[in-house]
Amino acid sequence: MSKIDLNIPDLGNKFIDIRDTIPGDSFNWSWVRLLSGVKYLAIHHSASPDTQTPDEIANYHIKNNGWGGIGYHFLIGKDGTVYYVGDISTARANVANLNEQVIGICLIGNFTSGRIPTSEQLDSCHKLCYFFINNYPDLSNLISFDSVLGHKDLPGQSTICPGDSWPSWRVAITQRSNPLPLDRAAQIIQVYKAVLGRDPDIGGLQTYINGPMSVDQIIISMVNSKEHSDLIALAKESTSLRSQVDSLQTSLASVNQQLITLSENLQEREKEISDLKATILQSNQANIAPHTDTTLTIIGALSNLYTFIFPPQKAE
Numbered sequence: 556m557s558k559i560d561l562n563i564p565d566l567g568n569k570f571i572d573i574r575d576t577i578p579g580d581s582f583n584w585s586w587v588r589l590l591s592g593v594k595y596l597a598i599h600h601s602a603s604p605d606t607q608t609p610d611e612i613a614n615y616h617i618k619n620n621g622w623g624g625i626g627y628h629f630l631i632g633k634d635g636t637v638y639y640v641g642d643i644s645t646a647r648a649n650v651a652n653l654n655e656q657v658i659g660i661c662l663i664g665n666f667t668s669g670r671i672p673t674s675e676q677l678d679s680c681h682k683l684c685y686f687f688i689n690n691y692p693d694l695s696n697l698i699s700f701d702s703v704l705g706h707k708d709l710p711g712q713s714t715i716c717p718g719d720s721w722p723s724w725r726v727a728i729t730q731r732s733n734p735l736p737l738d739r740a741a742q743i744i745q746v747y748k749a750v751l752g753r754d755p756d757i758g759g760l761q762t763y764i765n766g767p768m769s770v771d772q773i774i775i776s777m778v779n780s781k782e783h784s785d786l787i788a789l790a791k792e793s794t795s796l797r798s799q800v801d802s803l804q805t806s807l808a809s810v811n812q813q814l815i816t817l818s819e820n821l822q823e824r825e826k827e828i829s830d831l832k833a834t835i836l837q838s839n840q841a842n843i844a845p846h847t848d849t850t851l852t853i854i855g856a857l858s859n860l861y862t863f864i865f866p867p868q869k870a871e
């Protein structure tokens with residue numbers, strides 16, 4: 556058993572040691588190693604919803620993979636909380652054939668299709684890496700941010716972990732001392748959403764993050780882009796289409812109402828006709844010639860009916 560406690564002042568109360576309570580063996584599995592053999596800080600994503608908990612990840616590794624404990628050393632939640640889950644003196648299971656040489660840090664979430672970690676996650680990850688590189692002499696082979704690699708960047712790995720957006724946020728972990736990355740990246744992502752209504756593509760985001768334009772200049776450039784004007788044109792078109800549909804629906808309702816009225820009137824006329832027929836029948840039975848008035852009444856009623864059904868064309 557090996558138990559290395561850590562004190563990382565930069566992380567404050569965002570550092571939580573749950574090695575004692577998380578499911579599985581955090582102190583022996585899968586074997587104890589020398590810290591001087593650690594060469595890389597391997598960054599992973601959980602490729603799962605960002606609401607997944609440390610216990611859920613540990614249980615998955617234990618039950619589905621048949622492991623003795625969680626595969627990582629650290630997890631970082633979306634609020635930036637760093638969970639210490641596997642003792643750094645143990646080689647765990649997160650990078651094929653290189654577990655002896657890595658400290659595995661997993662950011663909870665799925666960072667594909669333009670999604671990137673929260674700024675809190677990136678900030679905490681930077682602070683954790685900074686601590687190991689600069690303030691932890693026993694890790695004698697971890698001496699620069701060049702040691703911070705995505706899982707897929709390590710030798711011999713066939714994985715997309717930590718997601719296809721990794722190149723765009725690696726800089727936020729490794730170059731934090733340079734005032735740029737974090738806030739600027741977050742601001743640019745917001746500008747994308749506000750002006751273009753979408754997440755940034757990786758290439759575009761990286762170009763803006765590393766480019767010389769101020770955020771204000773980026774906003775102006777996006778507002779003047781063809782993509783933005785196409786979006787506005789589309790929005791206008793959809794408004795006009797919607798008002799056309801509304802007006803058609805109103806017309807349809809009015810036509811329906813007219814049809815109902817028409818049908819009611821027709822029923823009334825039919826009743827009148829059938830009453831008249833009955834009167835004629837009675838007259839015939841009484842062997843009396845139909846009274847002129849009755850005939851005139853029938854003609855009048857029919858004429859009214861046809862006028863109603865086929866109203867005279869109005870002169871425009």
Ligand SMILES: [Zn+2]
Nearest residue numbers: 599600706716
């Ligand atoms: Zn990974």
